[in-house]
Amino acid sequence: MAKYQLVRPVLLSVDEVAARSGLHPDLVRRFAAMSLVDSTTDVIGRLRFTPKAVPALARVQRLRTGLALNYAAIGLVLDLLDRIEVLEAQVRSHRRWT
Template identity: 80%
Template sequence: MAAYQLVRPVLLSAETVAARSGLHPDLVRRYATLGLVESTTDRTGRLWFPPATVPVLARVQRLRSGLALNYAAIGLVLDLLDRIRVLEAQVRSQQRWT
């Protein structure tokens, strides 16, 4: 059975993400290059971001300014925070069944 995409996913340009997050577009591109935010590249090499990038950028900025973490540490902290969120959701789910 063939599966067809009914709608195109919403993707934002680096300029739009920058405007929504209050950052310079070059900084948004740098974070994408470092792998701190998810992005895709089209055939022309232009970066596109999911809408969820804006809150991730806010989190990156808080870690960078509040804790003075380097980029490698920020990536590690983001991964750990995501893992904690998943584990907490699993615990909440298991508590509902007991």
Template identity: 65%
Template structure:
């Protein structure tokens, strides 16, 4: 039994700042085949990108790769950088990390009211 009073126990719903309640619904993961088809890449290349840490994936109980719904867009970004800038795999990771860091900094500036226009590379 919990030491917390009943009103403070976690529930399966969250309340936003505006007081609107919504249910937390798990988003199903995408299979390797689905992600490969949606991104237009061969499944072996997708596996290689996962092994290199360029795209995140989890494993289900049977060991198959499971991807977030945003994985095809992330793979498209990796592929654009790889072909458009002729980057090797080692430099792809660095460039992706730098772009993510720049996006976070830009978002922080926008929240602070210091900049309103998005960066040109997004």
């Protein structure tokens, strides 16, 4: 079955994400370069983010300030938290069917 996109996804610029997250645009660019937040580039090469980037950046900042983790460790923790979320969803789904 084919899927068609009905509306263009909302993409935010670095400055918009920085303003919404309260971070400096250079820090947002650095987090994108380290893959701590998902980003894409447009046809001109500018970074673009989905609105989900704002809470993701807040999560990175909480890990940095709350646990005093370096950026490499933050990437690992984020990967583990995402994996835990997937596993918990699988457990919930399995419980519904048994």
